[in-house]
Amino acid sequence: MSLDTYLKIGETVTLGSHTFTAEEIKRFAAKYDPQPFHLDEEAARGSIFGGLCASGWHTCSMWMRYNMKNLEHSRDEAWEGPGPRPEFGPSPGFSNLKWLKPVYAGDTITFTRTAVGHRPLVSRPGWRILSLKAAGFNGRDEAVLEFDSAVLLKAG
Amino acid sequence: MASKRWAYEDMEEGRVFELSARTVTAEEIIAFAKEFDPQPMHLDEEAGRKSLLGGLAASGWHTSSVFMRMMYDSFIADSTSEGSPGITEMRWRTPVLAGDTLTGSSTVLSRRRLKSRPHIGLVTFRHEVRNQRGENVIECENPILFGLRDPGAAI
Numbered sequence: 012m013s014l015d016t017y018l019k020i021g022e023t024v025t026l027g028s029h030t031f032t033a034e035e036i037k038r039f040a041a042k043y044d045p046q047p048f049h050l051d052e053e054a055a056r057g058s059i060f061g062g063l064c065a066s067g068w069h070t071c072s073m074w075m076r077y078n079m080k081n082l083e084h085s086r087d088e089a090w091e092g093p094g095p096r097p098e099f100g101p102s103p104g105f106s107n108l109k110w111l112k113p114v115y116a117g118d119t120i121t122f123t124r125t126a127v128g129h130r131p132l133v134s135r136p137g138w139r140i141l142s143l144k145a146a147g148f149n150g151r152d153e154a155v156l157e158f159d160s161a162v163l164l165k166a167g
Numbered sequence: 168m169a170s171k172r173w174a175y176e177d178m179e180e181g182r183v184f185e186l187s188a189r190t191v192t193a194e195e196i197i198a199f200a201k202e203f204d205p206q207p208m209h210l211d212e213e214a215g216r217k218s219l220l221g222g223l224a225a226s227g228w229h230t231s232s233v234f235m236r237m238m239y240d241s242f243i244a245d246s247t248s249e250g251s252p253g254i255t256e257m258r259w260r261t262p263v264l265a266g267d268t269l270t271g272s273s274t275v276l277s278r279r280r281l282k283s284r285p286h287i288g289l290v291t292f293r294h295e296v297r298n299q300r301g302e303n304v305i306e307c308e309n310p311i312l313f314g315l316r317d318p319g320a321a322i
Contacts, residue, residue: 043232045239046248059249059287059312067251068232072203075228079205100219101208101262102227108254158254163219 012091014166018126018141026077026122031065033116039069052116064113070120070156071108074145077122094167100138101163105145108158112149120147120155129164139164173246174316175288178275186237186271186296191225193265199229212265224262231257234296234305238273247314249287255308263304271296271305286318 033052040049044066047054055063065073082099090096114120127142141164147156193212200209204226207214215223225233263269271294278290289310296305 039232043236045236046243046250048250059284066232066235067253068228068235072199072226072228072232075226076203079203099206101224102259104227104256104258105254106256108257110251110253 012089014097014129017090017097018129018164020126020128023123023125024081026074026081026124028119028121029073029077030119031069031073031114031116033063036063036065036069036116039072040066044068060113060115062113063116065116067110067156070110070114070147071158073120074122074147074156078124078145081124097164097166099162099164103140103161103163105158105160108156110156112153112155114147114149114155118149118155120149122147129166132163135163137165137167139166171245171247171316173242173313175247175278175280175290175313176316176320178278178288178290178313180275180277182275184238184242184273186234186241186269186273186294188268188270189233189237189240190266190268191230191233191263193223196223196225196229196263196265199232200226204228215264220262220264222262222264224264227257227259230259230263230296230305233263233269234271234294234307237269237271237296238294242273243311247316249312249314251309251311252289253309255291255310256306257309258306259304260306261298261302261304263298267304268299269296269304276308280315281312286315287312288315 048058048060049066052063123146125144129139129141132138208218209226212223273292273294276291280288291310294307
């Protein structure tokens with residue numbers, strides 16, 4: 012099994028779908044992003060968004076929750092090598108993040124991940140860096156979120 | 168809107184907003200990780216020490232959310248903010264470890280009014296968040312929308 016096959020390079024993987032409730036939108040916003048359009052229906056109606064919607068950081072964090080769920084499942088899949096099973100490490104960040112449409116209370120968002128490629132990390136022998144594209148789509152099939160990300164990968 | 172302290176008009180190139188200090192606790196790191204990013208280095212001190220991060224460390228998404236709250240407390244709350252279309256770049260430079268106290272700044276790089284909505288303008292910031300050792304934990308560039316205090320006036 013090649014590393015490319017294991018990492019599903021070039022393939023868009025559906026991570027799962029999540030329905031954002033008004034209650035959880037407000038709970039996240041109260042902690043991290045208490046702008047009126049994330050916290051109060053009435054104020055949100057008068058804002059540029061026109062209705063209560065999730066903080067962009069909430070949408071991103073939810074992408075990560077479904078990404079981790081998916082990776083847990085893939086740990087059950089067979090790894091035939093060569094070398095030990097690849098292990099994911101931390102991420103150095105992301106770029107080109109776009110909150111394309113508001114995520115409104117009641118919206119169901121389907122999250123995806125597409126692994127783009129990987130290269131050796133010169134500064135850390137034994138580690139590689141995997142580039143990926145992340146996205147989220149609402150029930151009207153509109154993209155609500157996209158970003159380019161990277162994650163460290165320990166692989167022979 | 169008119170009563171807010173900070174509007175598009177105030178966002179001159181080079182203006183700096185200092186971000187108020189915030190300490191990130193182990194409890195908060197673990198609670199966020201359980202909900203959104205349950206990797207061992209974000210959940211357990213011992214696992215964190217053995218990882219590349221060197222200790223119980225906040226998820227990058229948690230650090231980003233804390234940074235959002237620091238911006239909110241420092242200037243967004245008392246502004247005409249209409250949200251943000253995205254993040255040009257976010258670098259998680261140094262891990263945020265349990266007990267770290269973060270400060271930082273948001274500096275205006277450029278601004279322009281929207282053609283489609285002349286009562287709103289897009290302000291691009293460079294943000295830096297530092298730990299108590301003066302190391303940058305976040306370097307970020309992003310645009311934020313702000314309403315104009317006086318859309319009829321020339322700028």
